[in-house]
Amino acid sequence: MATVAKLFETMEYGPAPESDAPALEWIRQHDNGRFGHFINGRWTAPVEGQYFETINPATTAVLARVAQGSKADIDAAVAGATAAAPGWAALPAHARARYLYALAREVQRHSRLLAVLESLDNGKPIRETRDLDIPLVARHFYHHAGWAQLRDAEFPGYVPVGVVGQIIPWNFPLLMVAWKVAPALAAGNTVILKPAEFTPLTALCFAEIAQSAGLPAGVFNVVTGDGATGKLLVEHPDVQKIAFTGSTEVGRIIRKATAGSGKKLTLELGGKSPFIVFDDADFDSVIEGVVDAIWFNQGQVCCAGSRLLVQEGVADRLTQKLRARMEKLRVGSPLDKAVDMGAIVAPVQLERIRGLVERGVEEGAKMWQPSWACPTEGYFYPPTLFTDVSPAATIAQVEIFGPVLVSMTFRTPKEAVELANNTPYGLAASVWSENINLALDVAPKLKAGVVWINSTNLFDAASGFGGYRESGFGREGGREGMYEYLKPEYETRNAEVGMRNDKVGVEKPDASIPHSAIRIPQSDIPPVDRTYKLFIGGKQARPDQGYSRRIVGPDGRVLGEVAEGNRKDVRNAVEAAHAADGWGRGGASGHTRAQILYFIAENLATRGAEFAARVGREEVDASIARLFTYAAWADKWDGAVHHTPIRGVTLAMNEPVGVLGIAAPDEFPLLGFVSLVAPAIAVGNTVIVIPSEPNPLAATEFYTVLETSDVPSGVINVITGAKDALAKVLADHDDVDGMWYFGTAAGVKAVELASAANMKRTWTSARTRDWLDTRQGEGREFLRRATEVKNIWIPYGE
Ligand code: NAI
Numbered sequence: 001m002a003t004v005a006k007l008f009e010t011m012e013y014g015p016a017p018e019s020d021a022p023a024l025e026w027i028r029q030h031d032n033g034r035f036g037h038f039i040n041g042r043w044t045a046p047v048e049g050q051y052f053e054t055i056n057p058a059t060t061a062v063l064a065r066v067a068q069g070s071k072a073d074i075d076a077a078v079a080g081a082t083a084a085a086p087g088w089a090a091l092p093a094h095a096r097a098r099y100l101y102a103l104a105r106e107v108q109r110h111s112r113l114l115a116v117l118e119s120l121d122n123g124k125p126i127r128e129t130r131d132l133d134i135p136l137v138a139r140h141f142y143h144h145a146g147w148a149q150l151r152d153a154e155f156p157g158y159v160p161v162g163v164v165g166q167i168i169p170w171n172f173p174l175l176m177v178a179w180k181v182a183p184a185l186a187a188g189n190t191v192i193l194k195p196a197e198f199t200p201l202t203a204l205c206f207a208e209i210a211q212s213a214g215l216p217a218g219v220f221n222v223v224t225g226d227g228a229t230g231k232l233l234v235e236h237p238d239v240q241k242i243a244f245t246g247s248t249e250v251g252r253i254i255r256k257a258t259a260g261s262g263k264k265l266t267l268e269l270g271g272k273s274p275f276i277v278f279d280d281a282d283f284d285s286v287i288e289g290v291v292d293a294i295w296f297n298q299g300q301v302c303c304a305g306s307r308l309l310v311q312e313g314v315a316d317r318l319t320q321k322l323r324a325r326m327e328k329l330r331v332g333s334p335l336d337k338a339v340d341m342g343a344i345v346a347p348v349q350l351e352r353i354r355g356l357v358e359r360g361v362e363e364g365a366k367m368w369q370p371s372w373a374c375p376t377e378g379y380f381y382p383p384t385l386f387t388d389v390s391p392a393a394t395i396a397q398v399e400i401f402g403p404v405l406v407s408m409t410f411r412t413p414k415e416a417v418e419l420a421n422n423t424p425y426g427l428a429a430s431v432w433s434e435n436i437n438l439a440l441d442v443a444p445k446l447k448a449g450v451v452w453i454n455s456t457n458l459f460d461a462a463s464g465f466g467g468y469r470e471s472g473f474g475r476e477g478g479r480e481g482m483y484e485y486l487k488p489e490y491e492t493r494n495a496e497v498g499m500r501n502d503k504v505g506v507e508k509p510d511a512s513i514p515h516s517a518i519r520i521p522q523s524d525i526p527p528v529d530r531t532y533k534l535f536i537g538g539k540q541a542r543p544d545q546g547y548s549r550r551i552v553g554p555d556g557r558v559l560g561e562v563a564e565g566n567r568k569d570v571r572n573a574v575e576a577a578h579a580a581d582g583w584g585r586g587g588a589s590g591h592t593r594a595q596i597l598y599f600i601a602e603n604l605a606t607r608g609a610e611f612a613a614r615v616g617r618e619e620v621d622a623s624i625a626r627l628f629t630y631a632a633w634a635d636k637w638d639g640a641v642h643h644t645p646i647r648g649v650t651l652a653m654n655e656p657v658g659v660l661g662i663a664a665p666d667e668f669p670l671l672g673f674v675s676l677v678a679p680a681i682a683v684g685n686t687v688i689v690i691p692s693e694p695n696p697l698a699a700t701e702f703y704t705v706l707e708t709s710d711v712p713s714g715v716i717n718v719i720t721g722a723k724d725a726l727a728k729v730l731a732d733h734d735d736v737d738g739m740w741y742f743g744t745a746a747g748v749k750a751v752e753l754a755s756a757a758n759m760k761r762t763w764t765s766a767r768t769r770d771w772l773d774t775r776q777g778e779g780r781e782f783l784r785r786a787t788e789v790k791n792i793w794i795p796y797g798e
Contacts, residue, residue, distance in 0.1 A: 013330065013338045015336060016336055016337040016338045017333065017335050017336055017337070018115075018116060018119075018126045018130075018335045018336075018337060019116075019335075020116055020120060020335055022112070022113055022116065023113055023116040023117045023120055024120075026113060026117065026205065027063060027064050027117075027201070030043075030064075033062075033063070033064040033065060034051060034064070034065045034066075035064060035065070035066045035067060035200070035201075035204055035224070036067050037067050037069060037073055037076075037077065037221070037222060037223045037224060038204060038207035038208070038211075038221060038222040039073070039076050039077045039080050039218075039221045039222075039223070040076075040077075040080035040084075040217045040218045040221065041211055041215075041216070041217025041218065042217070044073070044076065045067070046067035046068060046069065046070060046073055047070055047072035047073055047076070048068070048070040048072065048073075050067070050068035050070070051065040051066060051067055051068060052065065052066060052068055052197065052226075053065055053066075054066055054121060054197075054198065054199070054200055054201060055346075056120050056121070056123070056378075057122070057123035057198075057343040057344060057345055057346060057378060057379045058120075058123050058333055058334050058335075058342060058343040058375075058377075058378040058379075058380075059377060059378055060377065060378060060379075063120060063121060063201065064201060066200045066201075066204070066224045067223075067224050067225070068224070068225045068226065068229065069194065069223040069224055069225030069229035069232070070225075070229075070232075071232050073223050073225075073229075074192070074223055074229065074232040074233050074236055075236075077192045077221040077223045078163060078192060078233075078236050078238050078239060080217070080218035080221055081163045081164075081190040081191065081192050081218055081219070081221055082162075082163050082190075082238055083218055084190045084216060084217065084218030084219045085160075085162055085163055085189070085190045087216065088185075088188060088189075088190055088216060088219050089159070089160050089162075089188040089189075091188070093148060093149055093150070093151045093152050093153075094149060096148040096149075096151075096185065096186065096188065097145045097146070097148040097149035097186075098145075099148075099185070099213070099214070099215055100141050100142075100144050100145035100148050100182065100185060100186055101141075101142070101145040102213040102214065102215075103141045103145075103182075103209075103210055103213055103215070104138050104139075104141035104142040104145060105213075106209045106210070106212065106213045107134065107137050107138040107141060107178075107206075107209070108138045110205075110209055111130070111134045111135075111138070112130075113205065114129075114134050114137075114174060114202055114205060114206070115129040115130040115133070115134050116129075116335070117201050117202050117205055118133060118134070118173060118174055118199075118201075118202050119334040119335055119342070120201075120334075120335075121173065121198075121199045121200075121201045121202065122170060122171070122173055122198070122199045122334075122342075122345055123298070123334050123342045123343030123344065123345055123378075123379070124297050124298070124334055124342045125334050125336075125339050125340065125341065125342045126334060126335050126336070126337055127337055127339070128296065128297060133172060133174060133175050134174065136175055136178070136459060136460075136461075137174050137175055137177070137178040139460070139461050140175075140178035140179060140182045140461045140477075141178060141182050142461075143182070143461035143462060143477075144182035144183055144185070144186040144461065145186070147183065147186040147187075147479075147482050148185070148186035148187075151186065151187065151188065151482075154479070154482075155187075155482065155483075155486055157488060157489050157490075157775065158483075158486040158487065158488060158489060159188070159486065159487060159488075159489045159492065160187050160188035160189045160485065160486060160487075161187070161189055161240045161241045161264055161485055161486065161487050162189060162190075162240035162241070163189065163190055163191075163192070163238060163239050163240055163241075164184045164189045164190070164191050164192070164239070164240065164241045164242075164243065164485065165191075165192050165194070165233040165234065165236065165239040165241070165242045165243070166180040166181070166184065166191055166192070166193045166194070166242075166243045166244075167193075167194045167230045167233065167234070167242070167243070167244045167245070167246065167254075168180060168193065168194070168195055168196060168203075168244075168245050168246070169196050169245050169246040169247075169302075170195075170196035170197075170198040170199040170300075170345050170346075171297060171300040171301060171302070171345070171401075172297070172301075173195060173196065173199035173200075173201075173202050173203060174202040174203065174206060176245055177193065177195070177202070177203050177206055179245075179465075179476045179477065180193065180243050180245075180476075181193065181220060182461075183476070183477075183481045183482055183484065183485050184243070184485050185219065185220065186482065186485075187482055187485035187486050189241070189485055190218060190219045190220070190221075191219070191220050191221065192221045192222075192223060192233060192239070193220070193221065193222050193223075194222075194223055194224070194225060194229055194230050194233055195222065195224060196246075197224070197225065197226040197227075198345050198346050199345070200222075200224045203222050203224075204222055204224070207220060207221075207222045227250065230250075231257070234254050234257050234258060235257060237261075239263065240262075240263060240264065241263055241264035241265070241266075241484075241485070242254060242258055242263055242264075242265050242266075243265075243266045243474075243484070244265075244266070244267050244268070245267075245268040245269075245302070246269070247269065247270055247399075248269040248270045248399075248425075248470050248471075248472075248759070251267040251269040251472055251759070252756045252759070254267065255267065255752065255755065255756040255759065256753055256756050258752070259748075259749050259752035259753040259756075260745060260746075260748055260749025260750075260752055260753070264484070264487065265474075266466075266472070266473065266474025266475075266476070266484050267472035267473055267474065267759070268302065268465075268466055268467065268471075268472050268474070268476060269302070269425075269427075269467065269470060269471050269472035269759070270302060270399040270401075270425060270427070270470070270471060271302050271303050271304070271306075271399060271425045271426075271427030271428060271467065271471050272306055272307055272396075272397065272398070272399055272423045272425045273293075273303050273304060273305050273306060273307065273425070273427055273428040273429055273430070273448065274305070274307045274309050274419070274420035274423075274429050274430070274446070274448075275289070275290065275293050275294075275305030275306075275307065275308050275309065275429075275430045275432075275456065276309045276416050276420055276429065276430065276431045276432065276442070277308070277309065277310045277311060277314070277318060277432045278311050278413070278416075278431075278432060278433035278435070278438060278439075279311040279313050279314045280433055280434045280435055280438075281314075281432035281433050281434060281454075282432075282434055282454070283314075283317070283318065283321060285432070285454065286318065286432050287318075287321055287322060287325050289305075289430065289432065289454075289455065289456050290305070290308065290322060290325075290405065291325065291329070291340070292456050292457050293305030293306075293430060293456040293457060294306055294308075294383075294403060294404075294405045295329060295340065295341055295383050295403050296457055298341050298342060298343070298344055298381070298402060298403050299400070299401065299402045299403040299404060299405075300344070300345060300349070300401050300402065301457065302427060302471075303427045303428035303450065303457065303465075304401075304457075305405075305428075305430050305456055305457075306399070306400060306404070306405060306406065307396060307405075307406055307407075307408065307420075307423075308405055308406065308407040308408070309407075309408055309409070309410055309416055309419050309420060310407060310408070310409050310410070311409070311410060311411070311416070312409045312410065312411050315407070315409045319385070319387055319407065322385060323368060323370075323385065326368075326369075326370045326383045326385065327370045327371065327372075329341060329370065329383050331374050331375070331380055331382060331383075332375055332380075333375075341380075341383065341403060342380075343378045343379050343380050344379045344380065344381050344402065345379070346379065347379055349379075349401065349402070350379045350381060350402075352400075352401070352402070353381050353400060353401070353402035353403075353404060354381075356394065356395055356398060356400045356402075356404070357384060357395075357400075357404060359394050359395065360386050360389070360393065360394065360395035360404075360406070363390075363393045363394060363395070364388070364390070364393075365386045365387070365388050365389040365390075365393055365395060365406070366386065366387045366388045367384060367385075367386055368384070368385045368386075368387070369382045369383070369384050369385075370382060370383065381402055381403055382403070383403045383405075384402075384403060384404040384405065385404075385405050385407065386404065386405065386406040386407060387407050389406045389407060389408050391408060391419060391422055393406075396408065397423065399425070413438060413441070413442055416442065417442060417445045417446065420446050420447075420448075421445075421446065421447045424469055424470040424758070425467065425469060425470050425471045426447040426448050426449065426467050426468030426469040426470070426471045427448060427449055427450070427466075427467035427468075427471035427472075428448050428449065428450040428451070428452070428467075429443075429446040429448040429450070429451045429452070430451070430452045430453075430455070430456040431443060431446075431451060431452070431453050431454070432453075432454055433454070436453075436794075439453045439454070440453070440792075440794075443790075443792050444585070444586070444653065444655070444790070444792075445585075447468050447469065448467070448468060448471075448790070449464075449465065449466045449467045449468055449471065449475070449788070449789070449790060449791070450463075450465060450790070450791050450792075450793070451790065451791070451792045451793070452792075452793045453792065453793060453794045453795070454795060455646075455793055455795050458644070458646060458793050459477075460477070460642070460644040460645060460646075460650070461477050461478070462477065462478055462642045462643060462644055462650075463477055463478055463642045463644050463650045463652065463791045463793075464476065464477045464478040464479075464480040464481055464652065464789050464791060465477050465791070466480075468788060469737075469758065469759060470758065470759045471759075472759060473759065473761040475789060478642065478652070479640075480784075480789050483784065488776075488781060490769075490773075490775065490776050491767060494767040494768050494769060494770075494776075495767065495768050530560060530561070531548045531560075531561040531562065531563065532560065532561070532562045532563060532696075532697065532700035532701075532720065533563050534563045534565055534569055534573075534717075534718060534719050534720065535700075535703040535706070535716070535717060535718040536569065536572050536573045536576050536717050536718075536719075537572070537573075537575075537576035537579070537713050537714045537717065538576075538707075538711070538712070538713020538714060539713070540703075541569070541572070542563065543563040543564055543565055543566065543569055543721075544565075544566050544568040544569050544572075545564065545566055547563075547564040548561040548562060548563050548564055549561065549562060549564050549720075549721065551694070551695065551696060551697055559697055560697050562696050562697065562700055562720040562721075563720050563721070564720070564721045564722075565690075565719035565720055565721035565726055566721070567729050569719050570688065570719060570726060570729045570730055570733065571733070573688040573717035573719055574659060574688060574730075574733055574735050574736055576713070576714035576717055577659045577686040577687065577688055577714055577715075577717055578659055578686070578714075578735060579714050580686045580712055580713065580714030580715045581658070581659075581686060582712075583681070583684055583685075583686055583712060583714075583715045584655075584656035584658070584683070584684025584685060584686070585655075585656070585684065588684070588712070589635070590634045590635030590636070590637070591634075591635050593631075593634040593635075593681065593682055593683075593684065594631045594632070594634035594635050594682075595631075595710075596709060596710055596711055597627050597628075597630055597631035597634060597678060597681070597682060598627070598628070598631045599709045599710055600627050600705060600706065600709040600711065601624050601627035601628055601631065602709075603705045603708050603709050604620070604623060604624055604627065604702070604705050605624050607705065608620050608621075608624070610701075611623075611670060611698065611701065611702075614670070614697060614698050614701070615668075615669060615670045615671075615695075615698050618772065619668060619670050619671045619772075620670065622671050622771070622772050622777075623670050623671045623674040623675075626671065626674050626675055626678055626777070626778055627674060627678050629678070629774075629778050629779075630678035630679050630681075630682035630778075631682070633679070633682050633683075633783060634682040634683070637654055637682070637683050637783050637787070638654070639651060639652045639653040639654045639789070640652040642791070644793070646793065646795050647795060647796065647797050648793065648794050648795035648796045648797070649794050649796075650791055650792070650793050650794070651791070651792045651794065652789050652790070652791050653789070653790045653791075653792060654683065654787040654788075654789060655684075655787060655788045655789075655790050656683050656684035656685040656786065656787065656788070657685055657737045657738040657761060657786060657787065657788055658685065658686075658737030658738065659685070659686055659687075659688070659735060659736050659737050659738075660680050660685045660686070660687045660688075660736070660737065660738045660739070660740060660786070661687070661688050661690075661727065661730030661731065661733070661736045661738070661739040661740070662676050662677065662680065662687050662688070662689045662690070662739075662740045662741075663689075663690045663723055663724075663726070663727040663730075663739075663740065663741040663742060663743055663747070663751075664676055664677075664689060664690065664691050664692055664699070664742060665692065665742035665743065665769070665771070666692045666693055666694055666695070666723070666743065667692070667768070667771070668692075668771040668772075669691060669692040669695035669696065669697070669698040669699060670698035670699070670702065671771045671772065671777070672692065672742065672771050673689065673691050673692070673698070673699045673702065674702075675771055675777050675778060675782070676689070676740055676742070676782070677689055677716060679778070679782035679783050679785075679786050680740075680782075680786045681711075681715055681716060682783070682786070683783060683786045683787050685738075685786055686714060686715050686716075686717075687715070687716055687717065688717045688718075688719060688730060688736070689716065689717065689718050689719070690718075690719055690720070690721070690723050690726045690727060690730075691718060691720060692723075693721075693722065693723040696720045699718060699720075700718065700720060703716070703718050723743060723747070724743065724744070724746070724747040724750060727739070727741050727743070727747060727750070727751055728750050728751065728754055731750070731751040731752075731753075731754035731755050731760070731762070732754045732757060734757065734758045736758075736760060737760055737761070738760050738761045738762065738763070739751055739755055739760055739761075739762050739763075739764075740762070740763045740764070740785065741762065741763070741764040741765075742764075742765050742769070743766065744766055745766040747764075747766070748764040748765070748766045751764055752764060763785045
């Protein structure tokens with residue numbers, strides 16, 4: 001007699017297909033499946049008349065032909081977006097909110113069409129598009145209808161960036177449209193979007209939907225095409241911001257292409273995210289977690305949990321259980337509602353996966369796949385598990401972007417953290433343990449923008465998403481995401497400093513730089529001859545080469561000499577800054593940092609007259625006040641608890657960026673220095689600072705104040721010398737996590753170019769800034785730049 005258990009053993013799934021008819025009909029209605037760009041509220045034929053095919057990867061059938069965007073097409077779209085920008089930006093906040101609300105409603109109204117179209121074009125299961133992608137798209141527009149409504153109240157002093165170029169990948173085609181477009185429009189920008197060449201259809205469908213929702217012409221434009229079209233968008237001079245999601249390789253190209261252009265940039269790049277299982281984890285949940293982590297969307301997910309790190313004692317048991325579960329996964333037609341995995345997006349991606357799997361086998365790892373075979377028509381790849389993987393193996397380091405899981409073991413929590421962080425990426429991580437103390441201890445130590453505890457792949461518009469290190473910079477979603485599409489209003493007023501130093505590394509102090517109140521000490525007696533050394537690891541250090549440079553006042557008198565720092569000095573300073581990382585991560589508390597900042601202020605005040613003789617009383621008083629400001633902030637720069645739709649909490653924690661290089665402005669030699677160093681250290685960064693090049697003496701004198709203020713050694717390091725050359729060394733350095741540069745346009749460009757190597761976050765400006773004005777010289781903008789937001793998702797309940 002058949003028992004229930006037996007029925008479960010043998011029960012076959014019947015077919016449960018979703019109809020593709022309405023989606024195919026929608027395609028047919030558009031010039032029989034031939035799509036132009038969507039520019040200025042109209043379908044627009046490509047100027048050069050070129051089209052390419054988009055296919056259904058599950059069947060290899062051609063779905064439609066779409067336009068290949070040329071320079072003329074991008075020009076037309078940028079012109080449309082530029083013309084629409086002032087009107088859209090000038091709308092009252094409530095009016096923009098109404099449009100975003102309408103977009104959310106329209107997405108819901110068309111959800112079935114969008115879900116099916118997405119499955120057809122991308123190959124992902126309808127269950128995912130219907131139950132995850134499209135609801136998240138609608139949620140994103142609703143959430144940002146809220147930000148549009150609150151923009152003026154919540155972001156005072158900020159204005160939209162202007163015309164925004166957005167380039168998105170093929171793995172979540174419509175979700176990426178929402179993540180990019182919703183905040184951009186809510187902030188008051190206009191958009192040109194370039195979807196991925198493999199999956200352009202839902203973006204085009206959305207453009208049409210937006211049009212029917214009454215969005216003004218030119219506010220949202222879609223230009224289709226491949227990487228060449230994307231490149232044209234990136235390089236267009238009238239685009240003020242680029243937002244990109246895709247491979248780290250292309251992200252790096254875009255970082256370089258936009259260097260020095262003044263364009264704002266956010267990059268959401270690849271990952272090799274760890275999925276950490278401790279021996280006390282709930283194994284049944286872990287198995288389903290792994291399924292979601294690496295077989296969701298066929299593993300073509302930037303934050304896929306692609307590295308399974310298991311505590312040694314339970315590794316064999318987990319592997320066995322996992323294999324049994326893999327045996328039951330169903331790969332097949334994406335439109336079948338009972339299918340777990342659909343097709344790989346394109347032949348090139350399939351080849352890439354195959355190649356990397358072969359490489360894994362060649363390098364000695366043990367590969368396992370289920371006994372069943374994938375459909376032979378279409379581009380399918382089975383779920384794959386590697387064991388016996390060495391941490392240095394290619395498959396353990398490279399983003400495979402397919403349904404391939406590599407498994408490694410660890411013994412202790414410390415080892416788990418080391419293994420997890422052993423990657424240049426830092427997008428996401430997942431931690432599994434029934435011991436919440438352990439999980440919460442591990443989470444802050446992981447170098448990742450998102451950490452899921454006993455869960456994985458949770459997303460919500462209220463919680464920022466984005467990475468550390470080579471996973472890119474900037475956040476999408478939440479308040480942080482809105483700032484990526486806004487800029488301070490004063491930036492539009494302040495003048496460009498211009499290309500003063502046209503050759504990086506050439507010392508050329510410029511008398512036209514505003515010297516604030518640089519004074520020559522009032523005395524006829526010759527000053528005591530003194531050469532200021534460098535300040536590294538809490539000690540005054542002779543420069544490597546032993547050279548110094550003369551500092552001359554505005555009237556030509558020699559004011560003193562400072563050390564000429566070089567590459568080796570910078571390296572020593574970076575090492576010292578790393579050794580001091582207890583200042584931020586768990587070591588010193590906000591309270592301790594506040595006390596030290598107050599102490600610095602106190603000691604500066606005691607020597608106020610002496611500093612006033614150098615830079616004037618106003619600058620000294622402003623510097624003391626600024627130190628107080630950041631002492632005040634040090635224990636108040638809190639994160640947030642987001643209301644995401646889980647039973648649990650999502651903690652948005654402000655973490656220091658790490659080791660920051662700072663090239664201080666030439667003007668305001670004391671106040672400029674203090675205004676950058678104080679916020680950076682207040683939130684726990686350690687810094688290497690290059691002071692004003694023509695007027696470094698206030699900074700070198702200032703480190704003698706630091707020496708008496710209990711600042712732990714290595715927290716602040718000062719290197720004097722040729723600013724642009726030293727800034728470039730810092731920007732090139734792989735162990736520097738972020739670089740702030742205030743100087744010339746040429747220096748900005750050099751720093752941004754060099755930062756592409758390890759994708760360090762940069763904050764650069766070649767504009768003058770009134771450092772005495774508290775709206776420009778201090779506050780949240782500085783603190784935000786000094787912090788990374790890590791979102792930790794903590795579901796609770798039995
Ligand atoms: P990709 O980075 O080349 O493409 C992403 C987008 O950038 C597409 O719209 C493409 O047309 C555009 N693009 C390409 N070259 C460009 C350029 N020079 N300038 C401006 N735009 C450009 O990614 P691709 O080739 O589709 O996939 C290759 C690998 O990248 C994957 O195997 C995967 O490892 C990774 N990837 C990662 C994604 C993520 O979300 N982290 C998303 C897509 C791919």
